[in-house]
Amino acid sequence: MTEYGPRPVDRRLPTEEARDLMTLVRELADREIRPTAAEEEDAGHFPRATFTLLSESGLLSLPYDEEFGGGGQPYEVYLQVLEELAAARLTIGLGVSVHTLACHALAGFGSKEQRTERLPDMLGGGLLGAYCLSEPSSGSDAASLTTRATRDGDTWTLEGTKAWTTHGGVADFYTVLARTGGSGAHGITAFLVPGDAEGLSAAAPERKMGMKGSPTAQLHFDAVRVPDSRRIGEEGQGFAIALSALDSGRLGIAACAVGVAQAALDEALAYTAERQQFGRPIADFQGLRFMLADMATQIEAGRALYLTAARLRDAGLPFSKEAAMAKLFCTDTAMRVTTDAVQLLGGYGYTLDFPAERYMREAKVLQIVEGTNQIQRMVIARHLAGPEKR
Template identity: 50%
Template sequence: MTVTELAGAALLDEVVRLTRDELRPSADAAEEAKEFPRELVRRLCELGLVRLGLPESRSGLVFCRAIETLASGWLAVAESVHLQVLAAVGPARFGGTHVRDDVLPTMLSGAVIGGNCFSEPNAGSDLSHLETTAVLDGDRYRLNGEKSWVGHANVGGVFNVYCRTAGGGLGGITCLLVDADSPGLSVHRPVRKMGVRALPTATITFTDVLVPRDRVIGRPNRGMLVASDVFVQGRIGLAACAVGLAQGALEYAVAYAKKRIQFGQPVIQFQGVSFLLADMATQIQAARQLLHYAVTRRDAGHDVSVEAAQAKLFSTDVAMRVTTDAVQVLGAYGYTQDSPAERWMREAKLLQIIEGTNQIQRAAIAARL
């Protein structure tokens, strides 16, 4: 093994240990209490997961395996690490000296939680219709507007805010890195989500927020170049979350089917159950291979816009099917909150919606055919 492979193996071993000993035992109670696992996320960032997730690290396969493992134990933690990577993608590749030297290290270590502000109440995720504006005022931008569905909103320290600085359409968009404690920045109460409740999502309002010019990520009016990198990474990271969530549901369903006795034998011996589990395992493996193919190509320097969209689309649909089938295998028990299966099914639905709905992924793939 190379030094990198040894480091990756050791990191994955630690992720497996943390998932087994800390994530799984904590998930149900924290989700019910809507408690963000701040310390766990910080420790995972300190392991180097955020740095591994950045495209330039060329370590995407190790990162995906780590996220899969985390998601098999607690999706909110995996999704939080994934969001931290997305917040760091722009500053790492396009940030100026101040951002790379002073801000980025705090994001990589987890000392500061980051987030991205894309969606708006009227525009949704259609960046061509952004209404949030930033006007240059001397050596600072004056930022006004409202962003919705911001992950990490209530715990974040910095946010990449995509706003209009000129023109219309996809041109004239600029990405600004804004401190959460900036005067005029207001975070609303967390959205009451159906699943992943431990990970806060909220609306953020900007009222005459002053942002220094050295906090521009990339070039003024060229924010879509930054967003494009974030979108590809977002699809890859979310696909890894979906594969891990589905794997956790499969393992739980198999363990239950082996010990649940009906008509004098374990239910896994009934063809109706065993074939269902076989299909679940096959779908997960197909999703995993599609994801790993995409990330391996990206690590080799290829454009994987289509492959990332395919991985996100297929993996999240698989997660929805597998978690639904896991509830079916568990029967009435699976429909109760005494089993984690019903929570997994609620969480899987979210993955089909965020980072671009699966209908948007299909449209993106079709456009490239």
Template identity: 55%
Template sequence: MTVDRLLPTTEAMDLIELTREVGDRLLTPIVDAHEKAESYPEGVFAELGRAGLLGLPYPEEYDGGGQPYEVYLQVLEELAARWASVAVAVSVHGLSCFPLHAYGTAAQKERWLPSLLRGELIGAYSLSEAQAGSDAAALTCRAVPSADDGYRITGSKAWITHGGIADVYNVFARTGEGSKGVSCFLVDRETPGLAFGAPEEKMGLHAVPTAAASYDDAPVDAERRLGDEGQGLQIAFSALDSGRLGIAACATGLAQAALDAAVEYANERTAFGRTIIEHQGLGFLLADMSAAVDTARAAYLDAARRRDAGRDYSRAAATAKLVATDAAMKVTTDAVQVFGGNGYTRDFRVERYMREAKIMQIFEGTNQIQRLVIARGLVR
């Protein structure tokens, strides 16, 4: 069903309508084929960029949309309801623009940010390593100063959304010791010494690759360092608060899609002379699913409004990510139950929705990490 949204402006309403139109025209007709074939949808991100959907929360002076996070996240949700892989990649692209926008110099922003926000360049985020996922301070990829006043990067990165396809990568590499010994770099895909592994064979989100990267004495100019040397983890963690909201919105969109499919099926399928939605057991299950989706949406919107108001929102972002992704896992699982045996087949989308929901509880900080963030916030 069409979500009844409370939006702050008529411009925001028009933007949601545009997103629905683009999603229904561009994404819905091809999602099933690409997810089943595990093939990348060439041209989709360029078209989303031309529609102005890749740079919404960034300033208009850099060709962004100048929209509050409250609106941007609802656009992400609408995209995710149509194609979770694409919505997650859009969220990660937005995340990759954050270090440049928040910590880049005027010259750096002028050089790279407009192309990213227009979708002419795709950005990716390279923080995790094989042995350093939730514990980002344990990363070992290293950037050593070179004779030409630049750096040489050696090491590896893991779990990169759009890995091997994205044009530029936020790379967090060690330039010193301890938590203040990490720096952030914007690295070009064609950098000598940079190579990508084969895409991971994932449970879901098949259409957009996730890959590892290896750096073998890869040269990076000093002008590609974002922020001060040693500021990397500060940059990474401040970006992740926004990234968690993006995933919360994607999870909510996925859950909404599963709910819609289940309600439609329950209104058509009959048993014992009535549609199955008229049986209290199924009706109550669907009611709980609906309440979970509404709660997820309320959680991420509360955090987004705090962000837009300039208030601290770290704990609210962690709460939103936790609540929305747990809801997505439950709602998609219950949707399969509504479909019965049909839900266990690949003839119906709910089977895919359930597989896609699982990763939402893991990336951008596992839900165990979100509980840790929330608990620490309570201590303070």
């Protein structure tokens, strides 16, 4: 495998502190993640020790307030860290994004007491989170979820099944959206459920074409009891909390997609410079050079798009449309670039001896998670033309 090639990231990082942070991340990725990524993914090994190391290094808390143990970094910086981690191993980059998503509800909508009591451990105490919104029959139509929470005094009882949960069965806490009222979006409430809660169990992990080291599983809630102190926000506010988290989460997926695409381009550049045909490197052939140029251009465009959305978020401005655009463009770019990387490596690209095929398999899921790219197009269109008229 090639090294993750030099890129001019410094011009995108706003402070010296951020540049030092990126140096730390690259050193950690080169030393602890990249060397064993292919072997561990092939074995389906979940890298819990790596997530513990990231927590100890302050990399699971970057975009949250320092008051509660966060890193106090803007999203503009946090996303570039995600890109770097995803380039080394998507299981790690996406895992950090999911953990950040799982902390969002409490950080943004919890009471001061809840945040003071729970956030420091969630952000820097070695804990790992997961996010439970989707269900077997409720994916893109998240407002139709049926997992129910019933109140009895100061205790809630959760019944139902969640699906497609990243870190399902290995997380220490779950942010769970459950129905507490009538049908539709207004009857949903958010809860913070401990990973060891009685009655909570995980099914066997899904058998996936990529990201085999990241467990994705159904979660079963069988009379899981949680105190009202673990309810996040007001009753019925859960769907608004979920949508708020997804806007930020989509930027995380966009950054991860750019990381995977950049890793595939680096691999293709190294291979085409070394591979000789007809007495010269194949990188000298114009057709292949043009493919490399297109790949690099798409990656730079995707990176610029997710950074633009992040800067809007950091400025406190609306960024939902731009987040959907970034997620759509960056993940489609990752699919194109990784496919082209396999093509540029020829027969070797189709073998397990080179990482290009793994990048291509991993890129596909990024077009699906955090809202499929068809949903992103719907979101963008609503911002441009308003809701559909039936």
